[in-house]
Amino acid sequence: MKNTKFIVKTKSKSYPIYFGNEILYLSGSLIKKNLPGVKKICIITDKKLPNVILKKLIKSLKKYEIKIFKLNSIERIKSFKVANNLAENLLKNNFDRSDCVIALGGGILGDLSSFVASITKRGLKFINIPTTLLSQVDSSIGGKTAINSNQGKNLLGTFYQPDFVLSDISTLKSLPKREMICGYGEILKHALIADKKFFLWLSKNAKWLINHRDSKILKYSIIQSCKIKAKIISSDEKEKNLRMILNFGHTFAHGFEGTKNFSKSLNHGEAVLLGMMMAIQFSFEKKILPLKDLISIAKHYHALNLPINIKKIFKKNKINKIVYFAKKDKKNLNGKINLILLKKIGRASKPNEFPISVGEFKKFLVSRWK
Ligand SMILES: NC(=O)c1ccc[n+]([C@@H]2O[C@H](COP(=O)([O-])OP(=O)(O)OC[C@H]3O[C@@H](n4cnc5c(N)ncnc54)[C@H](O)[C@@H]3O)[C@@H](O)[C@H]2O)c1
DSSP states (O other), X not given: OOOEEEEEEOSSOEEEEEEESSOGGGHHHHHHHHOTTOOXXXXXXXXXXXXXXXXXXXXXXXXXXXXXXXXXXXXXXXXHHHHHHHHHHHHHTTOOTTSEEEEEESHHHHHHHHHHHHHGGGOOEEEEEEOXXXXXXXXXXXXXXXXXETTEEEEEOOBOOOSEEEEEGGGGGGSOHHHHXXXXXXXXXXXXXXXXXXHHHHHHHHHHHHHHOOHHHHHHHHHHHHHHHHHHHHHOTTOSSGGGGGGTTHHHHHHHHXXXXXXXXXXXXXXXXXXXXXXXXXXXHTTOSOHHHHHHHHHHHHHHTOOOOGGGTOOGGGHHHXXXXXXXXXXXXXXXXXXXXXXXXXXXXXXXXXXXXXXXXXXXXXXXXX
């Protein structure tokens, strides 16, 4: 399979994403080419990642002084405490601005490591090597770094674009099916908000992606998905307006994840899939989305066995808690919930086009149990 390079352009920085199968071995030469000043590299990685992935990366970095931190990839590590420990270690080991942090893992590791890279000495070099489908199609692009607060998820962070991203499809071989479905949720989101043709293509091919991990289908969907996200962030890097459409389904999702205490019983991608379905039903009930589109999307969910029914996941007495966490979403304004809705397959509503009162939001949730 041919390797592909794609440039993400933002106001603050342009950077390449390299896509391919078995391309980890290129890491060293890509650092030499893109970041010739690097001497020290800190790899922050996931304890649960198959060792062979880390070994391949280390093998390609022979010329560099390497420090490795292996962490347990759970939401709790996206914290000031862990970020501070990592930053202190970098300082103790005399990392300077020309040196580099590599995140090797999923979105949790990427969010945390990029945050650390952005605050240490006001910015070290940063490379993201995402190893989950979700991080390859979504979290590794766009420069949002994040840690969690007691008040909610991803409420602390910076915008910090990576120097490059290396997406190696072969790392997905060991990914549990549940995580493949989570990543698929973000691919589907990109198609729904921006590209009907891609949605129709996914309707034919998604089974091959999730169940068989067909590398051609995977590569096409990852690149297509990254292109959609890159186009959006290049016009609105700091999420002042258009970028908020990437939040489609996420306000509900934050409510769901918070209610489950950010536990693995409902992970981020599953919460987003269910959240998108809620936003789709809401759009239909507000007469914004036509019935035929609702039916096509529901068919897609059923065919792939995606989470569609809130009643199977939450008891009715959790509604207040869901509303409590959804209200904390960063995109809300003037006490209203800023829901991104769907106008048709391939087109989302504009940010702030449909501010929803908390009462209406709650009433919609209550009506799911009728
Ligand atoms: N910054 C952004 O723009 C952005 C966007 C979307 C999501 N996020 C964040 O991303 C996080 C979710 O990311 P995620 O779903 O990648 O979660 P994750 O990092 O927890 O990875 C999911 C699971 O897969 C395992 N894993 C990772 N790579 C593997 C591999 N190759 N083989 C086998 N197992 C592997 C991990 O150990 C973990 O158990 C959340 O914290 C979310 O807030 C950030």
